[in-house]
Amino acid sequence: MTKRRHIGACSGTVQEQGSGFGFAAGTLTAIDRVIEKEPRPLFPHRFCPVGAAHQHRVRYNRSETASSLIRVPSVNATSEAQATAVRLTNLTMRFSPSAQVVLDVPELSIADGEFVSVIGTSGCGKSTLLRLIAGLLQPTQGNIAVRTGNGNSADNKGIGMVFQNANLVPWRTTEKNILLPAELGRRSHKVADSRVTDLLKLVGLSHDDRTKRASELSGGMQMRVSLARALVLQPTLLLMDEPFGAVDDILRMQLEQEVRRIHQLQQLTTILVTHNISEAVFMSDRVLVLGNRPATILADIAIRLPSDRNADTRQLPEYFSRQTEVMQAFHDTANS
Numbered sequence: 461m462t463k464r465r466h467i468g469a470c471s472g473t474v475q476e477q478g479s480g481f482g483f484a485a486g487t488l489t490a491i492d493r494v495i496e497k498e499p500r501p502l503f504p505h506r507f508c509p510v511g512a513a514h515q516h517r518v519r520y521n522r523s524e525t526a527s528s529l530i531r532v533p534s535v536n537a538t539s540e541a542q543a544t545a546v547r548l549t550n551l552t553m554r555f556s557p558s559a560q561v562v563l564d565v566p567e568l569s570i571a572d573g574e575f576v577s578v579i580g581t582s583g584c585g586k587s588t589l590l591r592l593i594a595g596l597l598q599p600t601q602g603n604i605a606v607r608t609g610n611g612n613s614a615d616n617k618g619i620g621m622v623f624q625n626a627n628l629v630p631w632r633t634t635e636k637n638i639l640l641p642a643e644l645g646r647r648s649h650k651v652a653d654s655r656v657t658d659l660l661k662l663v664g665l666s667h668d669d670r671t672k673r674a675s676e677l678s679g680g681m682q683m684r685v686s687l688a689r690a691l692v693l694q695p696t697l698l699l700m701d702e703p704f705g706a707v708d709d710i711l712r713m714q715l716e717q718e719v720r721r722i723h724q725l726q727q728l729t730t731i732l733v734t735h736n737i738s739e740a741v742f743m744s745d746r747v748l749v750l751g752n753r754p755a756t757i758l759a760d761i762a763i764r765l766p767s768d769r770n771a772d773t774r775q776l777p778e779y780f781s782r783q784t785e786v787m788q789a790f791h792d793t794a795n796s
Contacts, residue, residue, distance in 0.1 A: 551599050561754040
């Protein structure tokens, strides 16, 4: 069965293919703008940030039930006074009708402006959860409500996503990689030159980096370009799937601090998937520990650190105590 859906800034046909999704040939409306001089292989679903110009709501109710699954009390640390950016209700996921349930989330709410990290063992379903929220995967059962902007569909700015790899188009300059989401989709978006300049400054790149191609950029610089590209259409929800996994520890700590700063400056709601406990504690307002089979949220830990995070934050007693708490929950999950 094939369903039409708006994914990222790309217009494509989503095909249910076991464990993933794909674009049917010939459905990308702006492919000729990406291939500038000669045909080259292009896989837009690997690097295109998710974006939406409307409220994204997904409801699926199928015959499969999850009555026999292990459940914990509802996870909902969102204050009633805060608007909810993301809400999951009775969510289950399996990749085919005959496959086992891989994810079971009875309830999860994330407030506007929160920074939430999801941590768990490899293969436990962290990235699956993120892609469900992004709308890149369809749940087997349950409800996903994602509110972007201020709730007015005319003003909503959508979702930005940073994947594990930077996935820059190699023959494009930094500037043109950043502008790629504005060129793809059912209609193009005009992005002012000053917007690109501001984004370069925001992510810590210089004017000279603007004309460089991917091969001329270090791994950390490529990830900065990927972050700028995710922000170019001014999303209010930022999803990050282990973006710092390939960088060294010193650069990782610098990027953690900068992303936290950008999260506050841009007033984003951010969800980060990571394996790194110290990273999760340093960057987040809440840490969700995912585990069990099927995977579910086993712990929801509030991180009460100053909003502005810097090198001194890593020396605070609260920072170490929260690391210990998350580590204990993580080990309990791994041994369960």
